[in-house]
Amino acid sequence: MPKASCDASCVHAGSADTGRRPVVWVRTTVRVIMAVLLVPGLPLLAVPLPGRSHIQRFYCRMMLRCFGVRISVSGGPIRNLQGVLVVSGHVSWLDIFTIGAVLPGSFVARADLIEWPALGRLARIMKVIPIDRGSLRRLPDVVDAVAQRLTDGHTVVAFPEGTTWCGLAYGQFRPAMFQAAIDAARPVQPLRLTYRHRDGRQSTVPAFVGEDTLLSSVRRVITARRTVCHVHVCSLQLPGEDRRDLAGRCEAAARPEQALPSAPAHALVA
Template structure:
């Protein structure tokens, strides 16, 4: 079954590099130890609920960066927001890897809209609740209006929200269409949309699919490939925000035949920015 929020990706095993048997074994052991040590500090990050918001944001950014480093992922940030930076926004990015969440968290303090079943996972569920993940049941669209309302409420309260509107992961060399539904949260809250371009490159600056997580691949296999591989750099580019008021009037209430024109236009414009970055 496939629909707007349970799409099928055109990427699979053919997009992923195959590492030689035994290659990178020592590197994988060293990184696995580093990851284990970093994860052991997670309770210290989860505890300080009473810490002020700015200090908590710095703590999360530092922890996400440490975890990226432990996996062998370097971080490179390009911030083109200029004077438009600041305030709540709907962060929108293409979805390539399990590391996308860490990369975004290492740059901006946000809540994520994420698949609902993550809330029941050991450790990840506790982490998701602490960073106030907004769960979405991708198999049932009836819950979508409530998710949009929750995201809009978070934005109105001054908290940024991040979404991956492709609805599934792609390898980074190919891309899916941005579903427009969650862009309505930015329209309703009257906040800008922040395009975020994520790109994974090797030590020669070439786009690599090593960190991607696509098709029927299991999470342990995807993680092991990253642990064994040569260092990868994740490039995070924050493009100039797209103001929702610049997109045009919302015709939802007045022209049933053109329902959602505003959010569809917004989704198309933001996707163009992300792909061009």
């Protein structure tokens, strides 16, 4: 099973206003209030309304702003294709809102998310495709479900690393999920996500790794002065016939240009 080597030592605090606690407190309070006001509208993203994709992008951008995150997009044009598998490296729960602000779709997510008291119901409404990392025997069923969604013309978002990394290191793209694109004969859109501080330094503030809890991760993000996520839209990859080749092509596209390979992970020189 995929297991990241990242832990709490990888995560460093954000650029908060040191010595200016009132500023941090006010900023954090405003962000929390804004996020709470937006949360009730999340189920509306699953309602088949005209122009839903535009609503989804706008909503995700607003939610990112509530957490103090700004987003910038570069690279190739965002093609309005039907039935595309979107893949990227996996750093944080923020990835969901970041990708949703660029290419919204159904997510492949950990199966235990369905069992969470509040998020579980929301995940079902949003038609999340659950994957049980503890039962590889069910993996073919997940691949078939993704392939069917792609065949039906839906966009599906997956994180082929299988777990989260800190953003300074990353894991290999596992080939299994790419079989869905091959079976459905649909293209794959790799995205390159890079989180940075407002001064351009690479940030591990959003990382959700090791024994980190969701609450502590959210607190770290929402109290940071500002986080900027750069999304690079890579070249669209045709499925071909070899899932390992397809996974390799997408992984190469999704990695930062300055990334240096190492084993078992790849380190990034900031």
